[in-house]
Amino acid sequence: MLPIAAVAHAVEIDYWQYSYKSRVDAMDRLIAAFEAENPDIKVHQTTFPYAQYRTKVAAAVSAGEGPDVVQLYYGWLDDYLNAGILKPLSEENFPAAEIEKDFFPIVHNMKADGQYFALPTAVRSLGLFWNKKLFREAGLDPDIPPKTLDELADFAKKLTKHDRAGNIIQVGITIGPIDQDHNWWREVLVRQFGGTPYNADNTKVTYDDEAGIQAFDYYAGLVTDHKVSVVDFMDKGEIAFKAGRAAIHIDGSFALSTFDRARRLDYGVAELPTYDGIKSNFASYWVNGITSKATGEKREAAEKFLKFITSEKAMQLWLDQVGELPARRAVANRPENRDNPKFGPFIRGLDYAHSTKFYSEAEQRRTVVDMLDRVVLNGMSVARSLRIAAEEDQAIIDKARMK
Amino acid sequence: MSIDKKRAVTAWCFISVPIVYFILVRFYPTLDAFSISLTDWNIVGKKTYIGFDNFVRLWHDPVFWQVLGNTFEYLLLGVPISLILSFIVAHSLDQIRFGHGVLRACYFIPFLTTAVAMAWVWRWFYQPVPVGMINLALGQMGIKQLDFLRSTTEALPAVLAPAIWAGLGFQIVIFMAGLRAIPQSYYEAAKIDGASGFRILREITLPQLRPTIVFLTVISSIGFLRIFDQVYNMTQEGEGGPLNATRPLVLHIYKAAFERFEMGMAAAQTVVLFTILLIITIIQLRVLKNG
Numbered sequence: 137m138l139p140i141a142a143v144a145h146a147v148e149i150d151y152w153q154y155s156y157k158s159r160v161d162a163m164d165r166l167i168a169a170f171e172a173e174n175p176d177i178k179v180h181q182t183t184f185p186y187a188q189y190r191t192k193v194a195a196a197v198s199a200g201e202g203p204d205v206v207q208l209y210y211g212w213l214d215d216y217l218n219a220g221i222l223k224p225l226s227e228e229n230f231p232a233a234e235i236e237k238d239f240f241p242i243v244h245n246m247k248a249d250g251q252y253f254a255l256p257t258a259v260r261s262l263g264l265f266w267n268k269k270l271f272r273e274a275g276l277d278p279d280i281p282p283k284t285l286d287e288l289a290d291f292a293k294k295l296t297k298h299d300r301a302g303n304i305i306q307v308g309i310t311i312g313p314i315d316q317d318h319n320w321w322r323e324v325l326v327r328q329f330g331g332t333p334y335n336a337d338n339t340k341v342t343y344d345d346e347a348g349i350q351a352f353d354y355y356a357g358l359v360t361d362h363k364v365s366v367v368d369f370m371d372k373g374e375i376a377f378k379a380g381r382a383a384i385h386i387d388g389s390f391a392l393s394t395f396d397r398a399r400r401l402d403y404g405v406a407e408l409p410t411y412d413g414i415k416s417n418f419a420s421y422w423v424n425g426i427t428s429k430a431t432g433e434k435r436e437a438a439e440k441f442l443k444f445i446t447s448e449k450a451m452q453l454w455l456d457q458v459g460e461l462p463a464r465r466a467v468a469n470r471p472e473n474r475d476n477p478k479f480g481p482f483i484r485g486l487d488y489a490h491s492t493k494f495y496s497e498a499e500q501r502r503t504v505v506d507m508l509d510r511v512v513l514n515g516m517s518v519a520r521s522l523r524i525a526a527e528e529d530q531a532i533i534d535k536a537r538m539k
Numbered sequence: 540m541s542i543d544k545k546r547a548v549t550a551w552c553f554i555s556v557p558i559v560y561f562i563l564v565r566f567y568p569t570l571d572a573f574s575i576s577l578t579d580w581n582i583v584g585k586k587t588y589i590g591f592d593n594f595v596r597l598w599h600d601p602v603f604w605q606v607l608g609n610t611f612e613y614l615l616l617g618v619p620i621s622l623i624l625s626f627i628v629a630h631s632l633d634q635i636r637f638g639h640g641v642l643r644a645c646y647f648i649p650f651l652t653t654a655v656a657m658a659w660v661w662r663w664f665y666q667p668v669p670v671g672m673i674n675l676a677l678g679q680m681g682i683k684q685l686d687f688l689r690s691t692t693e694a695l696p697a698v699l700a701p702a703i704w705a706g707l708g709f710q711i712v713i714f715m716a717g718l719r720a721i722p723q724s725y726y727e728a729a730k731i732d733g734a735s736g737f738r739i740l741r742e743i744t745l746p747q748l749r750p751t752i753v754f755l756t757v758i759s760s761i762g763f764l765r766i767f768d769q770v771y772n773m774t775q776e777g778e779g780g781p782l783n784a785t786r787p788l789v790l791h792i793y794k795a796a797f798e799r800f801e802m803g804m805a806a807a808q809t810v811v812l813f814t815i816l817l818i819i820t821i822i823q824l825r826v827l828k829n830g
Contacts, residue, residue, distance in 0.1 A: 191582075191800075301678045303668045314776055367689065368775060370670050371662075381669065498798060502778065509781045513691050 146178045147437040149430065152193060153207035153422075155183040158393070162457040163445075170444045177437045197221045197427055204430035204438045208254065210245055210421050211494035217248055222425045224251035229439045238464050242419045242491045254425030255446045258460030260388045261419045261485040262316060262324070264409065265395065268402045270295055270306070270383040281384075281406040285328070285354060288384065288409045292364035295383035308364035309384040310373030311508075316387050316418075317355075317373075318504035320408070323418040323490045325351040328411035338493040339533060344526035353518045356511045367512055377403075388420075389482040393459050396478075407481045419489035421463065455479065461486065495536035503528045569813075575806035582800050593807035602783055603791070603808075609779075610764060610788045612695055613702075614819075617763035621703045621710060622755060628707070629714035630744075643711070650708035658772035661701040662688065665773075688773060691784040698785045702769045706762060710755055717751030718744070753827040757820055764816055765789050788812050 151167070153159060160183055167179045182203065184192050190212065196202030198219065208216060216222050230252055235243065239255070246254045268278035274294045282288040292308025299305045311317060322333045322343070331347025334340060343351070359365050369376045374391060376382035378398045386408065395401055408417055424445060430438045444450060451462035455473065461483055462468045468483045476483075494500055507525035510516040540548075576593055578586040597603045632642060649657065665687035668674050674684035687697045721744065729739050745752075767789040771777040778794075779786025788808060796805035 299668060299678050301681050301683050303674070303678055303684045305669045366667060369667070371666065371775075496799075505775075505778075505780070506782055509691075513686075513689070513781055 146176050147433050148178045148180065149204040149434055149437050149441060150202070151179055151181050151205045151207075151441070152203035153181070153183055154186040154189040156186070158458045162454055165453065165457070166445050166450050169449075170441060173444070174437075174440060177440065179441055193221070194219060197429060200429065202427060202429060204427060204434055205424055205441055206427055207422050207424050209497075210242075210254075210256070210423055210491060211497055213246060213248070213253060213423070214493075214495075216425070217253065221427055222253045223428050223430075223435075224248075224253055225255070225426065225442070226439060227251075229443055230255070238466065240419070240463060240465060240468070240486050240489070242421070242486070242489055243463060245491060245493065246423055254423035255442065256421040256423045256463040257445055257450055258454045258458065259419050259421040259463045259486060260390055260460055261417050261482045261489050262320060262386060262388055262408055263481045263485060264406045265377060265385045265387060265391070266404050266406065267377065267380060267383050268404055270380065274383070278402075279404070281404060282409050283406075285325075285409050285411040289354075289358065289362050289364070292358065292384060293362055296364045304363070304366050304369070305381070307366060307369045307376060307382045308362075309358060310369060310376055310382045310386070311355075311359055311365040311367050312369075312373040313504045313508050314368070314501065315373055318501045319418040319420075319492065320386050321351065321355050321504060323492055324408055324416040325355055325411075327416040327490070328414045329354070330412075330414075333492065339537065341526045341530045341533070344523055348522055348526075349519050352507070352522050356508055356518055359508075359512050367508060377401075389459065389461055389479070392478055405478055405481045407485050415488045417485035417489035419486055419491050421491070495533050499532050500529055503532070572806045572809050572813075575803055576810045578803045578806075580802040582802050586803070589803070593804050594811075596804070597807060597811070605783050606779075606786050606788055606791045607811075609695060609784070609786055610766075610815075613699055613766050613787055614760060614763045616696065617699055617703055617766075618756060618759050621706055621759055622752070624703070625707050625710035625755075626714055629711045629718060630740075632711070633715060633718045643715070646711050647708035649705045652705065654705060654768035655772050657701055657705060658769045661697075661769075662773045665697055688785075689781060691782055694774070694781060694785045698769050698773050699766075701773075702763070702766055706759060710759065713751060713755055714748070717748045721747040749827070753824065756827060757823050760819055760823065761816060764812070764819070767793070 151163070153163065160181070163181055167181060170179060171177065193202060193206055193208070194215075197206075198221075206221070213222075232247070232250070232252055235252055235255070240259060242259065243256060246252055246256075264281055266281045271278040271291075276291060276294060282291045288309065295306070295308040296304060297306035313321065326333050326343045326348055329347040329351040331343055331345055331351065333343045335342050342348075359367060370379065370381060373382060373385050374387060374394060377385035377387075378395060378401060380401065392405070395403055407415070424442055426435065426438045426442060446463070448462075448464055448467045451464055451467045452470075454460055455462055455467070459479075461479065462473065468474065468486065474480055474483050492500075503525045506528075507521050510521040510524070511518055575586070577588060577590060579589050579592075580586040628646060632639060632646075635642075663670060664672050666674065667684055667686075667689070668678045671684075671687075673687075677684055686693055688694050725743050725747070726739065729743060734742070766787050770779050770785050770787055770790050771793075774780050774785055777790070779790045789812070792805050792808045792812070795801045795808065
């Protein structure tokens with residue numbers, strides 16, 4: 137217990153994040169540890185449902201209320217900067233050179249005008265999940281996942297099952313652009329076929345070329361040519377994989393906890409399949425920044441707190457408690473993390489991961505969903521559907537940049 | 540003060556509370572929507588007046604026209620099908636004594652069920668194998684499965700079916716009340732004259748049910764024009780897909796308002812919807828009353 141006098145003079149700061157049990161619990165533990173080290177600072181955690189989170193923060197901060205330290209999705213940074221919600225982190229406490237040396241390169245997106253505005257505790261990347269039991273049934277080695285895109289299609293064919301009427305009752309691989317596939321297509325497949333999704337400053341769509349067509353042809357071909365999948369099979373790929381009705385599934389590291397809870401699911405995790413020897417991955421993350429509301433001693437306390445929750449110690453706790461990957465290389469590369477059979481493939485994927493600068497994640501994702509539907513449902517050509525998607529995507533970018 | 544006056548004052552006292560409520564919660568926002576429709580507003584910032592730009596954008600937006608087409612498809616399929624079905628059921632129920640109460644209750648229960656829960660159950664009915672009940676049955680018989688919600692042509696009727704089913708109970712009860720109100724003496728007279736069952740239906744039952752039919756047509760038209768719950772819950776991520784094939788106007792408004800925070804645009808669409816509802820209701824009242 138702290139002496140009452142110390143508490144009375146404590147600086148109080150507010151921390152906001154969205155409600156997700158394991159994250160809130162982990163943060164509670166971090167706060168307790170932080171307060172033990174800094175008895176003169178008190179941190180209040182407030183959480184909101186994910187659906188309302190973004191609007192709540194925007195409304196509260198613009199009204200001069202709201203948190204001192206706030207958690208935000210990396211893709212929202214521009215919006216927050218434009219709204220003047222965030223203030224840059226001080227060079228004294230967060231030297232840019234050190235950040236660039238210690239954190240994974242995707243964190244560079246948090247830099248604007250040479251200054252860092254926010255830092256992550258944890259990051260997420262994509263991996264390939266495979267069902268060992270189904271591999272065995274299909275006569276495949278249950279310990280060898282597909283390593284290339286060609287192998288992936290090949291394995292998936294052997295792993296697809298039909299009923300008497302010819303309907304697919306077990307998919308070789310899940311196809312669900314509305315889930316993680318849109319990221320797999322944009323940042324992984326496009327790059328592997330020799331293209332880039334967007335130009336260097338993320339203002340122009342660049343996947344509408346030969347590489348993009350080939351990448352999309354491969355993706356759509358899994359459904360239309362190889363017939364190894366059904367779009368949104370069993371409503372969601374995650375459900376199908378959990379139920380043992382999908383042999384291969386591509387998802388984020390956050391799916392690990394779901395699959396670990398599933399009984400009788402014997403699965404393995406691997407790095408994403410390569411093509412032409414090219415590796416790529418998609419990473420996304422939540423970052424913590426300091427708002428313009430925090431000034432004076434509150435700002436000092438907020439920086440101290442931010443430093444604490446982005447420390448190596450905090451990251452290991454976050455990995456153990458929440459199952460999200462450490463954003464610092466040193467923690468990620470600890471042998472027990474990097475060689476972990478479950479986390480390892482995701483951590484190794486971070487070395488070559490890209491993150492998309494979304495202008496509107498939901499709308500941009502929808503362009504991929506519709507792009508696939510036009511081919512699968514309406515029989516449109518891959519090239520034409522891709523062109524339409526690129527135009528829609530460009531329109532979303534242009535509209536967001538006009539504001 | 541006379542007793543009459545006192546009564547009137549008391550009545551006004553009671554009525555004024557809901558009136559205040561309606562003015563604040565219904566009429567004021569409705570009127571406000573008209574002015575918002577002329578602005579660019581993201582719900583937190585300042586409103587900028589932009590004249591009729593939102594309406595011009597709507598006019599040039601192919602998705603908006605598709606959505607409007609869907610909305611009318613819901614209306615033109617939903618109203619006749621639901622009215623015919625509910626009339627047939629009500630008419631048949633009216634003829635039987637045994638099990639009458641139980642049957643009526645069975646038809647009414649869907650009306651009491653939460654639309655969301657029902658939509659999800661139907662969503663799973665429609666799934667491809669190995670989940671969907673309907674396709675599972677087809678598969679057992681060796682018939683190739685139907686795409687239902689994963690088809691640009693079948694999805695809209697598939698979404699409409701539970702909406703019709705849910706509204707049926709209400710329509711049946713109203714039809715039965717209407718049927719009961721027809722004097723028995725008409726039927727007795729017709730029987731003595733030797734009229735056929737079809738003739739009785741055409742010349743006595745249907746004309747006598749005119750007020751009931753007018754009421755149900757207006758109410759169900761408004762209902763189908765405002766369809767939302769079923770589409771939101773039965774389509775992937777509530778998008779009204781695939782490829783906007785099932786998206787109705789109300790869902791389109793919701794997306795504009797609460798996902799993209801384009802309040803001006805959303806208000807402009809509400810104004811369009813309001814106008815359509817108004818015109819259709821006036822036409823229906825005219826045609827069906829004076830016909």
